[in-house]
Amino acid sequence: MTPAAPLDLTDPAVVADPYPAFARARGVAPVQWHEELGLWLAFTHAESNAVLRDRRLGRIWQDREPAERFGDFNLIHRNAILEMEPPDHTRLRRLISTAFARGHVERLRPWVEQLAGRLVDELIERSGGSEPVDVLSGMAEQLPVDVIAELLGVPEADRPLLRPWSNAIVKMYEYGRTTAVEEAAERAAGEFVACLRELAADRRRHLGEDLVSHLVTVRDTEGDRLTEDELVTTCILLLNAGHEATVNVTGNGLLALLRSPDQLARLRADRALLPTAIEELMRFDSPLQLFERTATEDVEIAGVTVREGQKIAALLGSANHDPAVFAAPEALDVGRTDNPHITFGAGVHFCIGAPLARVELQASFGALLDRTSRLELGGEPVRRPEFVIRGLAQLPVVLAR
Template sequence: MRLATELDLTAPDVVADPYPHFAAARADGAVQWHDGMQMWLTFTHAAASAVLRARSLGRLWAPRWPSVPMPAFDLIHVNSLLENEPPTHTRLRRLIAAAFARGHVERLRPRIARLAERLADGVAEAGGGGASVDLIAHYAEPLPVQVIAELLGVPEPDWPLLRPWSNAIVKMYEYAVSDAQRAAAEQASAEFVAYLRALVAERRRTPGDDLVSSLIAETDADGARLSEDELVTTCTLLLNAGHEATVNVVGNGVTALLQHPDQLGALRADPDLVPSAVEELIRFDSPLQLFERTAVADTQIGDVVVPAGVKIAALLGAANRDPAVFADPDRFDVGRRDNPHLGFGAGIHFCVGAPLARVELQSSLGTLLRRFPRLALAETPVRRPEFVIRGVRSLQVTTEGATG
């Protein structure tokens, strides 16, 4: 008899705060069947890690709505590094990692710092005279979009195009999706694909020091290159994954800091804690809560055998609050040292953009702490209504005492 859970991941109380629900389910078992979702769910760090690392589990892309044509949306997934397994995944990751290794993260480090300062200027101006300002709209959302745009070589006048495309596409990763959202995601995918094809064509004619030019130029040992569809898909993945994760780490993390003034004080007193604080922000309130895989052969995870063809999902937020791995897991601790969180994944799908994300997050958090010594909540943060991608939709703060 298989252990089953009735946990509704779309219920408002679960979306608002999933962690007590995870703890209650974890007490029943590490791996449980969800009849409504028709997949297994993991509630422990060990089980989630096994799901992420097992070679007999795969990311097997298939349209969720076969009767609803979504050709552009399907294109940016069927060719994706994230939606493929070896040998295709091996080839794609090797080419992409080699392009990243050309110094793009270090090239962007000073530019990220300048972008953070410029956005902080806007926050200070909007919050002048004691007015409240939405830190998501003015700071957390624009920064990663601008960084990804810089990385890809998107001209600055086109930067405003990127965020709406990403927002529409990532809504498809939830488990409750409307017809209107599907149509919006397909339109956004088609527009983004067309834009990127034009950008790739331009970079073929006139290479620059951006990642698109490096991806075009990168050649594998056997002479293989990325196809145009793979180039377009890679750029889309970098925007969607990089933008959404970073926005939500900043939103969730600043919310946690402002709700834990002792930890905010400790971080202000010792800015050298910023790197460990960033890791704790990712662990404490994970921006990505669920990662699916499908068994390509019968696979044992914990006490459960997942039959071939059946899905199992790692609940990353549950893994990152597992008391078997994290001492006092519900305590927010910016100085936490032993922190093997799964926020960037594990195994062959470990986030290829993790080094860039860490630079972004450290710079954005450090700039906020320095520029706004009396940053405070103006009202209760407004959570996004989705479960899989967990974030704050609005974070109204006051910035009295902002420095230049």
């Protein structure tokens, strides 16, 4: 019998820093059973990669029960590309990729860079070179929401609602949720769905150059098109997944750099390192720590049999710190070129928004480097209390030109 995973996801010490616990677990076995969660956990890079790529391990959505309590939450997952397997996944990804292929990411790049510069300038003004300001609320949370809103063509009046909706919905992915959290997630899902149905209806009447207009009109070579529920769900997924990941890579990554001043200085001295630095920041402290799959038949991984219907999860942060793959994995290295991290997933569910996330992150860190001569931690950061989606609640930083 494989040893039980020595991992308590509710332990504040694990939430604060899970990587020592991951290292201990990797030393026990690559795949272990977690009794409390009722699933297998893959701790190593090879096994996590196998979990993400094996077509016998799928994303099999099951509506949250009781269904009458979670109507809109279930709707936005039942129709999501992230919760589908081929052939439905193949059809939906083809349509979404066709709409994205109309140059949306490159169209937005100059706009994103200007936005990042403006947000950093505002932080510098508030800091004045001596006072700590919160980079999370001042830039990290604002930029990806504004970018997704611009990408979709969301009206200005509705844009302040997007971040609270996203924050409420993604809390449903954590373990040990309260009833209040569940009710807030369902309420946010309902309001978000209503907003996007209205936006889609407007775009059918008045087409523009935004992504919603292209999702409304896109057809593939076989004449397929998105249903309205698929369109609405795709937009919500772009915000929830894109916003959360980018916010948390920015916060986690900037904290890592501030705690490694030699690497920050190295990046300042050689801006050509920025693309590899972004990949390293995603590896070093992953924004998503756990991603589940369900076995559609018996599957053997690392000598363990995952029975049909059982769940197994790839622990992305643990995989990204596996010393069998990464030299000195606990060290931040902004020049790391051999970096096959799986932060964006792998296989058919590889993150469709990865190119946009990279543009946002390069713009944010580029602006912080370009516009400051001083960048220092201005107090103790506050970490969010969740394990699955790993991020900070506050990151006080002192900035000066």
